[in-house]
């Protein structure tokens with residue numbers, strides 16, 4: 076038997092105990108940390124594989140994980156194909172539609188779907204794909220249908236709760252897929268989150284997520300406006316935030332993601348770190364665009380959503396240094412405009 080064939084057979088034999096995580100960014104690295112550490116606590120022989128377009132991101136994750144779990148070996152897969160050959164469970168957490176399309180359908184490197192097609196049917200059938208990316212519903216449904224056609228199962232499982240929730244393992248997962256697929260992934264998702272909701276068939280999790288972020292995108296803008304207005308009237312930002320936080324204006328953007336430094340003395344939102352970490356403005360602008368696209372297709376008017384989307388677009392154009400910062404930096408943008 077040729078050495079490479081023997082090696083592939085050994086690798087395929089280890090798939091049932093192995094999990095691959097693709098996309099080790101702000102959210103993915105925290106989610107993978109919780110998933111792997113909790114799987115390890117239950118099953119010592121668990122194997123883990125990580126893959127990222129930036130090899131440094133995968134290497135940094137491996138270094139930080141093995142510093143806490145020295146006996147654990149984390150393999151780095153160079154491509155989604157390698158990650159698919161290695162594991163029966165594949166979780167993806169990527170920026171958006173083009174990245175999901177590339178990882179699943181493959182571009183110059185092998186993707187998940189062509190690799191599943193090349194596997195013996197019995198191995199494809201036991202494969203489970205969970206995509207937690209927030210992306211276009213139609214792209215997600217097409218990817219899901221192609222995965223399912225290989226015999227594997229797939230759910231869309233976008234998240235709510237931000238980097239803080241990812242780190243604490245308290246995310247909400249909004250799941251789209253068949254009832255059987257939901258049942259299969261529920262125990263896995265509960266290792267990374269607290270609330271696991273079956274929203275309906277493929278794409279339904281994303282639909283719920285996009286509606287949620289439409290609200291959030293508008294909310295963060297109006298909180299910035301109110302905080303600027305209040306300070307112009309001489310109000311202390313901590314007092315103002317405390318009043319709004321316990322009144323009818325209470326919301327996540329005021330009580331957790333407050334954009335004004337010192338406004339939440341007991342917390343540490345991104346504004347306390349020059350808006351580093353958190354949810355990048357470009358990702359919020361992308362989510363507002365996803366809502367606009369669905370609104371156009373369904374003939375739905377989004378007067379506030381469209382206004383907020385244009386504001387994020389303008390902010391990225393005028394102050395590109397805010398694009399990768401947390402979207403609460405819209406406060407800084409509006410402050411400069413005042």
Ligand code: NAD
Pocket residue numbers: 097098099100101102103126127128129132168169170171174177178207208209210234235236237238353354355358362
């Ligand atoms: P991020 O940009 O920090 O991370 C994405 C990672 O994917 C990066 O490490 C990138 O190198 C990697 N990647 C890109 N293309 C790849 C490819 N072809 N193959 C392998 N890896 C690839 O983004 P994030 O903040 O972690 O967000 C991920 C998703 O979660 C987005 O869809 C976002 O909208 C959603 N989300 C983010 C938050 C948040 O607070 N950050 C909250 C909820 C949902």
